[in-house]
Structure formats: structure tokens, C-alpha cells
Amino acid sequence: MSELAHGAHPQGFAHQFEDVEQQRDAGRLGMWVFLVTEILFFGGMFASYTIYRALHYESFVTGSHLLKVRFGATNTYVLIGSSLTMALAIRAAQTGKKKGQIIFWLILTMILGAAFIGIKLHYEWFRDYQEGLIPGVQWFYNGPHAPGVKMFMCFYFFMTGLHAIHMVAGLGILTVLVIMTARNKFSPEYYAPLEISGLYWHFVDIVWIFLFALLYLIGGRYPGS
């Protein structure tokens, strides 16, 4: 237990707790429970996806090949990179580095996150729109397996859309963290908000990795095929 528990409490200590240790444990457990709810939230979609993919495999492969796999792959690297910079920001706080260094890693994380959304919007969704691949909004696909492809594109937009909303929320959280860091809220004794926000950020990345594999890479798609 931290010796701070009995002396002066650091900034950010809430009255309902007995000591800092208890507060940190509670925050961490709370975020893990939240991530479990998120898994169930996306899980409903993944389960539906799995069922329909089994039922309409050919359509799903056809639909998958309409996606811009190069940009999807680029975005995967971008997000994995942002997970690294997030972890480095936490590490910097943990080891008591100057706040400038923490802010540097946080901002880099934000830039990568924003780049992900930018690529997604500009090179994928906008082109899908131009090509008439958005069901219910702009749809003029009439190639093979048209009904099933429409179904696949519904999944694609619902799943990547929900993921993008989580990315935007993550950028909001990062903004708050930057402000908190600038105001000297964190120290090697107290950096729990950074840590649990990091859990969230990594979770959103992991969801993307599953989305990338399940949406872009089905049907033996590789360069030269």
C-alpha cells in the first residue's frame, strides 16, 4: 500500500475511498467491467455477422472485395501505432517524466487517431458513396449477389460506424487527458485516468483488428489473387 495513503492525499483523491490504492483498484475494475459491456455490445453484431456469413458466404466474399483493402490495411498500422504511443504516454507518467513528454505522446496518439478517421472518411466512405455502395443512402450496385452484398454493406457500415463513434469518443477523452496533464494533475503516484483511458483506447484498437480481418480479408484476398 502506498505510504501516501495515510498522509496527504494526492490530487484527484475522492472522498468515498479509504485510500489511494482502493481508488486505483476501483477505477481499474470499473473500466474492465465497462469493456466487458463493450464486448457484449459489439458481440451482438459479430454474432449476427457470423450467422449471415455462414448463410450467404458467396455474397459476403463479393461484398468484401468491394472494400478498399489498402486503406483498411493502412489504417490498421495507424491504429496499432497509436496504441504504442498511448502506452508510451502512460509509461512517461509512471516514470515521472516531464509533463511535456506525456503531452507529446498523447498528442501523437490523437494525431494517429484523427488520421484513422480521416482516411476512413475520405478514402473509404466517401468513395463508397461515389460508387453507390451505401445501402439506404446511395445504392446502385447491380453486380452478382446484389441482395446479399447489400446485407454485407449494411454490416460494414454499422460495424465500422460504431467503431468510428468509439474513436471519436476516444479523441474526446484524450483531449481531456492533455488538459489534465497540462494542469499537473498526474504524478507517478496518481495517473489512473491515463491508465484506464489507455485500456479503452487499446480495446477500440483490438475491435478494429477483428473488423479488419472479418470485413476486408475474407475469401482468400491477397495481392495478386
Added chain:
Amino acid sequence: MSTSQEKPVESGVNYLNATYGIRSWLLTLDHKRIGLLYLGSITLMFFVGGMAAVLMRLHLTEPQGALFEPETYNKLFSTHGIIMVFFFLVPSIPATLGNFLIPLMIGARDVAFPKLNLMSWYIFITGAALALYATLSGGVDTGWTFYPPYSSLYSHTQVVAVALGVFVAGFSSILTGLNFIVTIHKMRAPGMTWFRLPLFIWAMYATSLIFVLGTPVIAITLFLLGMERILHVGIFDPSVGGDPLLFQHLFWFYSHPAVYIMILPGMGVVSELITAFSRKKIFGYAFVAFSSLSIAVISFVVWGHHMFVTGQSIYAGLVFSVLSFLVAIPSAVKVFNWTATLYKGSISYEAPMLYALGFIGLFTIGGLTGLFLAALATDVHLNGTYFIVAHFHYVMVGGAVMAYMGGLHFWWPKITGRLYPDLWARIAAAIIFIGFNLTFFPQFVLGYLGMPRRYAIYPAEFQVLNVMSSAGASILGIGYIIPLVYFIWSMRYGPPAGKNPWGAKGLEWTTQSPPLTQNFEEIPIVTEDAYNYASEAAHV
């Protein structure tokens, strides 16, 4: 009544009068005040939902329907179901008594995340406002189950607004469950080990697990339904190869466990009441505690019993049937253990105990008739009839609402520091019991004879039983209004309750009534098991 002899507390400061003004309530972080905010909100929703029920029962006094067009009737039963399930029963005991009692019972100053707690109330209010707005601006006629393709393609009512209301309110459940899980894990007082926790806490823990694991699935399901309705394309639409049955699977994956969200907290309350009013330790503490958890776990694998007649595979039906029968085991464990607790106890019959005894009887009927519905063959006959309506009202109203009322009566002196008139409370409990049985027992018979649910008209031969049911509903309505009156009366005129008017065990009874804002002057140190009434008997 066996009052302990301590005088009412005199310091005068408590969580109710520590600060004044509307802001001090709307921005409060005190779990006790948030519990009261929920109490006010869900009481309002209860009477809105109840109104719809009264109108339905009035309409059904005539075979051709006494009051409404069939479309209006459809909207009434949908409103009744949606409001009662999502905006009353699901939050009822957890959000009011749970919020108020969990920190007090485990010896904590507050829940782990007070701001999140307040936020969840605002989320709930937003969802409820959406649902009420939708009800007033045209209503919804899909039933509380929102089955597509009717809800996605054909209904001309406010499906999106209501579904959005339910979606939003779901996040309030998720945050409440998250808060409770962390609070129970991390905030227990020194010496309050897992097996010294009151059984109410075990029940709330099991409920929170379902909140956290089930609610996200209904959220995503309603999101998909809403998108399908707005964009006219989606994954339940057969024209693109979708399957409307998938909606039913996803819906019941949440909504069957939600049944246990409603009943498990009631079981927790009853465990407290039975021990307090028979002055005995609970029989088989560990069995009762683990039966809560096993009900929560099994509840996630039985949803298919809602779909026996939808054309799901017969083998799936068999498995779901067997699993559904399994739920009877932990449920029966509880009923038998409560009964064994009563055996040779020194039982007294104050109002909360009347509700608890009512719960045991009515829940047993509700539970046993559930077995008829879990059996594949009898379900074919009973599915979609009033038998189902009667069955789940015995569990939801006879069970969950009875326990909620019992819990309110039991902890009201702690919440307000005032006693209510016990005689009136006993009369109201008796009226509710009689009114309830008169309303819903005839519905078992109606269903068995084949009267389908959700119809605005019925064959003339069913009129006698329908009139009995409607008469019961009016008695039940009166039974619910009486407590409303004397509870409000007691807040001003009730005699002071003192710390522990029932002589009950539990940390919440060791602090003043109403409690301090920080609950305890000193965080207590727990040295004994829950319900240690034997130690007291030895002294008497």
C-alpha cells in the same frame, strides 16, 4: 413490534436536511439522494403504466370492447408493457433500494463512482422522457417486444422514438450495474467478507452481472432495428436475405435475463424480511447466495423457450426446454430455504412481512406455471394466450412488485426517519394481495381455455372471467394508492422511527435514521455473520 430501546437520534443533521434547495438535489452525489430521485421517477412511471393497464381492463369488460378502437387498444398494451418493464421493473429495486442500501449495508461512505451514479439517473430520465413523449405523440403498437418485420416495415407508430428511449435507458442500467459491481468488490468495510454480506447484496451483485452482460445486447439490437426502420435496409429484412427471427434471438438474449433483473432483487429483499421478522438466521446462507448467482448464469442460456413455436429447430427447442427447467432448481432452493427459516422462528406480521409472505406464495405459483411453459408440448397449447400473461404477472407483480413494496415498507423508517401507520399498511397489503389474485388468477383459466393475449375483443363466453379480472384490477389500483397516501403523510406527520425500529440486524440499522450524508460517523468494523439473531435471543 419489537422495538429496540434506543432513542431517536438527536444531532438533527442527516442526508435529507444537510443542504437545501433544488440544486442540492439535482446535482447531488449522495447515493441516498440519488436513490430517492429514482424513487420519484419510477413511481411516476409506475402510475403511467398502471393507468394504461386500468384502461385496458375497463375496455375488456365487454366482449366487443367497451371503450377503444382496436388500434388504440394495441397502443395501450404496448405502452403498459414498455413502461412497466423498461422504466419501472428493471430499475425498481436496484436503482432505489439498491442505491440507497448497498453502501449502507457493506459499510461504505458511498458507491465507488458517485458522479457516474448521478449521470445514470439523468440518462434514465432522458430515456423516460423520450418514451413518454412518444407515447403522447401517437404511441406505439408493436407490443413491448418490437418484433420485425412489423416494427421495421409496417407499423405507422412512434417505434423509433420509443426504441431510442429504451436504448438510452439501457445505458443507465449498464452504469448502475457497473457501479454496484465495483462497489461490492472494492468498498466493503473491514471484516465485511463475502460470506458476511447480507443476501440482498448477493442478489444485487447477481442482478448487476445481468445488467452488464445483457443490456448491451438489447442496445445493439434496438440500434439495428432503428437503422432498419429509418433506412429501410437492414439485417432483419428478408428481401436482402435477412431473418426476422434473428431479432427474436437477440431480443430474448437480453429480455429473458431481464426477467431475473426484475425478480432477483426481490428475492434479495425477501431474504432480509424473512430473517428480520422471524428473528432467525437464514437457513443455508451459502445456498441462497449461490442460487442468486446460478440464476443469473442460467438465465443467459434459456432464451429459446420464448421461441418454441417460431420454427426454431426442434433440437434447439429440446435443449432450451431442459435448460429452462434447470432454473427451477435455484429458485426452489430459495423458496425452501425461506420456508425453513420460518420454521420455529418467532414470527411477527408487520406490513413488510405480509408482503414477503405474499411474495413466497405468489412467486411459487408464478414459478411453477413457468414449468408448464418450459415444456415443449404444453407450450404449444398455452403460447400466446392469457396463461402467459397470468404467469409473468405472478412473477413480475406478485413477485417483484410485492418484494419492492415490502422493501419500501421495511426501509422507509431508515430512508425518511419516520414511521408510517402500521394498520393502514397491513390493510393495503391485504388489499393488494386480494386484488392481485382476483385480477390474474382468472387469466390462467382464460388462457387455458384458449383466449389469446393482445386482442381488443373476445368471444362472449369469456366475459365472466374477464369482468372478474377487471374488478380485481380496480381493487389492486386502490391497494397501490393507499401506500402512496400514507407514505407522503408519514414524511411530515409520522412519529420518529429511531435507529432500528424493527430490531433488525445489518449495518444499515446501526446508523441513525435518516443516515448522515457520509453514512457512518466511523467506518464500522464487522465481526459477525449476517442475521446473527441468535446472539440476541441468548440475552433475552
